[in-house]
Amino acid sequence: MRAADNSIEVEGLVRAFKNGPRAVDGIDLRVEPGEIYGFLGPNGAGKSTTVMMLTTLLPPTGGTARVAGFDIVREGPKVRRVIGAALQEVALDPYLTGREHFRLQASLLGLSRAERTRRGQALLERVGLIEAADRKTGGYSGGMKRRLDLALALLGEPRVLFLDEPTTGLDPQSRSALWEEVARLAREDGVTVFLTTQYLEEADVLARRVAIIDNGRIVAEGTPAELKAGIGDPTVEAVPHDPAQRAAAAEALATIGTPCAAPSELGVSVRLRGGAADLPAVVRALDGAGVRLAQLHLHEPSLDDVFLAKTGRSLEGAADGAEPVNPPR
Amino acid sequence: MRATLDQIGSIARRSIVRTLRQPGALAPTIIFPLMLFAVYSAGAETAEKLPGFPDVDYTEFAFAVPFMHVALFATGIAGTDMARDIESGFLQRLALTPIGGVSLLIGQVAGAAVMGLIAASAYVVTGLIVGVDVAAGIGGWVILIALSVCISFAFAGLGLAIAVHAGNAEAVQGAFPLLFATFFLSSFALPRPLIEVDWFRAVATANPVSYLLEGERSLIIVGWDAPALALGFGLSALIAGLALMISARLLRTRLVRT
Numbered sequence: 001m002r003a004a005d006n007s008i009e010v011e012g013l014v015r016a017f018k019n020g021p022r023a024v025d026g027i028d029l030r031v032e033p034g035e036i037y038g039f040l041g042p043n044g045a046g047k048s049t050t051v052m053m054l055t056t057l058l059p060p061t062g063g064t065a066r067v068a069g070f071d072i073v074r075e076g077p078k079v080r081r082v083i084g085a086a087l088q089e090v091a092l093d094p095y096l097t098g099r100e101h102f103r104l105q106a107s108l109l110g111l112s113r114a115e116r117t118r119r120g121q122a123l124l125e126r127v128g129l130i131e132a133a134d135r136k137t138g139g140y141s142g143g144m145k146r147r148l149d150l151a152l153a154l155l156g157e158p159r160v161l162f163l164d165e166p167t168t169g170l171d172p173q174s175r176s177a178l179w180e181e182v183a184r185l186a187r188e189d190g191v192t193v194f195l196t197t198q199y200l201e202e203a204d205v206l207a208r209r210v211a212i213i214d215n216g217r218i219v220a221e222g223t224p225a226e227l228k229a230g231i232g233d234p235t236v237e238a239v240p241h242d243p244a245q246r247a248a249a250a251e252a253l254a255t256i257g258t259p260c261a262a263p264s265e266l267g268v269s270v271r272l273r274g275g276a277a278d279l280p281a282v283v284r285a286l287d288g289a290g291v292r293l294a295q296l297h298l299h300e301p302s303l304d305d306v307f308l309a310k311t312g313r314s315l316e317g318a319a320d321g322a323e324p325v326n327p328p329r
Numbered sequence: 330m331r332a333t334l335d336q337i338g339s340i341a342r343r344s345i346v347r348t349l350r351q352p353g354a355l356a357p358t359i360i361f362p363l364m365l366f367a368v369y370s371a372g373a374e375t376a377e378k379l380p381g382f383p384d385v386d387y388t389e390f391a392f393a394v395p396f397m398h399v400a401l402f403a404t405g406i407a408g409t410d411m412a413r414d415i416e417s418g419f420l421q422r423l424a425l426t427p428i429g430g431v432s433l434l435i436g437q438v439a440g441a442a443v444m445g446l447i448a449a450s451a452y453v454v455t456g457l458i459v460g461v462d463v464a465a466g467i468g469g470w471v472i473l474i475a476l477s478v479c480i481s482f483a484f485a486g487l488g489l490a491i492a493v494h495a496g497n498a499e500a501v502q503g504a505f506p507l508l509f510a511t512f513f514l515s516s517f518a519l520p521r522p523l524i525e526v527d528w529f530r531a532v533a534t535a536n537p538v539s540y541l542l543e544g545e546r547s548l549i550i551v552g553w554d555a556p557a558l559a560l561g562f563g564l565s566a567l568i569a570g571l572a573l574m575i576s577a578r579l580l581r582t583r584l585v586r587t
Contacts, residue, residue: 056587057421076587080425091418095350096343107339108426110332136350152422 005069006033006159006192008054014062015049023049025216026063031194031209036186038207039196040303046216047196048088051164054194055085068159068192084158088165090145094138098129098148101137102155109156123151127181143174150178154185160192161185167202179206200303212307219310228301231309234275235260236282239267239295252289256281267295275300336428340436347410348440354406359448362398363455369394373518381523385550392452392461393545394517396477397538399448401508403441403481408488408501411437415496420584430580434573438485445481449474464552472558473548479565480541484508486572493579515539537564 008031015024024046031037041047052058054067056076064071070078092101102120111119124133127147137145146166153161163182167175183206185191197203203210204224211221220227236257240249243266250259250268256278257270272278276298286293307313348355370388377387414420414437423433453470456463463469491504514529515538524530533539544561547554 055425057424057585059585059587073587077427080427080586083425085425087418087421089418091420091422093343093347093419095347100343100346104339104343105422105426108336108423108428110335110427 006190007031007069008037008065008067008160008192008194010054010063010065012063013050013053013060013065015046015053015058016061022216024053024060027211027213027216027218029211029218029221031192033192034186034190035209036182036193036195036207038203038210039194039213040198040200040203040210040307041196041213042198045213047198047213048164049216050213051085051087051162051194051196055083055087055162056080081156082159083162084153084156084160085162086146086149086153086164086166087162088168090142090149092137092140092145092148095136097134097136098124098140099133101148101152105152105155111155119155119157123154127151128177142169143171146170146174146178150181158191160194163193163195165196165198167197167199175202182206200307204303210303212303212310214307214311214313220306224303227303227306231301231306233257233271233273234301235269235271235299236279237262237264237267237269237295237297237299238282238286238291238293239264239297241292241294245291248289249286249291252285252291253282256285267297269299272298332427333429333432336432337436340423340428340433341439344407344410344437344440345443346440348406348444355444355447358399358402358406358444359451362395362402362448363452365398366391366395369518376519376523379519379523381520383520383550388459389461389549390546391518392456392549393542395452396449396473396545397480397512397517397542399445399452399477400480400484400541401505401512402448403438403445403485404488404491404508405501405505406444406488407438407441407485408492408504409498410440411489411492412496412498412501415492415583416498424584424586430577430584431573434486434489434576434580437489438482441485441488442478442482445478446474448481449477452477461549463549465548469548469552473545476541476545476548476558476561476565479562479569480545483565483569483572486569486576490572490576490579493576493583496583511536511538515542517542537568540564 010027010029012026012028013024014022014026016022027050039047039050049058053060054065054072056072056079059073066072067079068082072079096104099120103116106116106120124130127150129144129148129151132140132144137148140148150166167178170178179202182193182195186193195206207224209221209223210227211218213219238249238253240246246268253259253268253270257272260269260271262269279298370391374387376382383390453474463473465472488501492501495501514532515536516533521530521533521539524533540560541564544557547557551557
């Protein structure tokens with residue numbers, strides 16, 4: 001059933017550069033057909049190098065990978081025939097119009113004239129660029145360029161779609177529209193999506209499963225819920241109105257959960273085994289102790305907490321080579 | 330074969346559109362050689378009195394110069410466009426399609442060749458206005474344009490080789506003065522036998538640019554000179570072939586798709 005196989009299988013994939021570190025250092029992963037797979041990591045973690053290898057634009061120096069059943073090294077042309085890719089840089093010709101980009105790419109893909117027109121028009125409509133289709137792309141906004149790039153990646157009706165940081169630099173509205181389109185592709189068309197991102201929210205919202213990559217290695221993999229559950233229970237932070245009541249608040253909260261470090265100096269925190277369901281008990285305990293609250297926060301673990309737990313760094317600062325704030329577990 | 334021709338046609342169309350949509354780059358490319366031509370023909374008129382100088386006005390002798398100049402500009406245009414495609418990642422977009430390297434390269438030089446055609450046509454009109462008398466007649470004008478386009482194509486191929494090797498537009502622009510030097514070390518100002526300085530004459534004799542120029546010039550001052558034309562067309566084909574071959578080899582390193 002190779003023809004219907006939209007999966008991605010990667011075993012021990014390595015890319016070492018001459019006199020440099022291993023950008024990708026022996027990763028294993030499997031993406032199921034029709035799945036949106038998030039590949040999360042900071043700049044320089046190895047995300048784009050992985051995409052370049054899986055799209056056949058960079059030969060690996062070790063390991064194997066199959067995309068839609070085809071080996072990325074031995075069957076490069078077959079892989080290219082079944083994939084679409086929107087790479088990190090939105091590479092458009094500023095002197096060509098949106099429609100001319102479609103014509104160029106469609107003719108290089110070998111589509112008939114009728115098919116070029118039909119698919120081009122449909123995709124321009126789908127990404128909302130009909131009105132701008134005959135304008136040179138040099139005048140497009142960042143969001144329009146990204147949408148055109150995505151539409152061009154879909155021109156060959158790919159079975160597997162690679163999106164390398166597709167929403168970087170987009171405003172919230174454009175980002176949300178793109179997320180919607182990607183989700184629709186997987187849901188309705190059964191397209192397998194390999195999505196790299198450094199945005200936690202993006203991975204959380206879109207991906208069924210997420211792999212976290214750091215320094216070329218996958219440090220965690222699973223559904224967002226599994227990954228978050230893996231690092232512990234939610235915490236609640238109570239900030240008393242009067243700082244002198246911190247001790248009383250800590251004593252009251254200790255009866256409900258396990259004390260832990262509070263995010264702010266003014267608050268006290270406990271880990272809740274029952275999560276949000278324990279909140280009424282928290283409020284009752286604090287009320288019973290006569291603590292007047294200024295703020296009460298429930299902190300669900302985030303993918304950033306997962307990244308922090310697995311690498312000892314926050315994803316936000318990792319791109320700048322920030323030092324570990326906690327030792328890795 | 331049909332698919333390959335379609336691919337070349339698509340890339341060529343894009344290259345031509347891109348060139349024509351940059352009038353800011355196109356206009357100086359056409360006008361600058363005309364200005365240089367005006368300077369040469371006005372400043373070196375006395376060369377007509379040299380013993381052994383062909384029996385023509387110096388203006389007619391120098392009229393081949395702008396046709397050659399525009400070919401040099403073709404190097405920069407094709408090379409810079411290719412380098413920008415590499416820098417912007419557009420080449421990777423093309424690499425994800427089934428296009429072959431040679432098809433890509435041939436298509437990429439089309440814009441520069443069309444620029445050569447437009448410029449050569451403009452020079453022909455200028456020549457008619459200033460009273461240049463082409464010895465080979467009307468057919469000579471046509472062949473002059475054709476040879477100019479061939480030379481532009483060949484030099485655009487050199488531009489591609491530099492761009493694919495270096496991968497950036499600065500390197501292409503940096504190579505331009507070198508190409509200009511090869512022009513000045515040719516028989517652009519005088520027939521080779523009249524160049525008095527021995528080393529200069531030797532360099533001009535070894536310099537292919539001399540033969541390309543002399544092929545164009547022969548149509549203007551001699552008429553139908555088959556050996557000169559054969560050398561002009563033959564050398565431009567050789568340069569184009571070599572440049573595309575080298576570019577294709579370099580492209581395999583630059584574009585290491587599996």
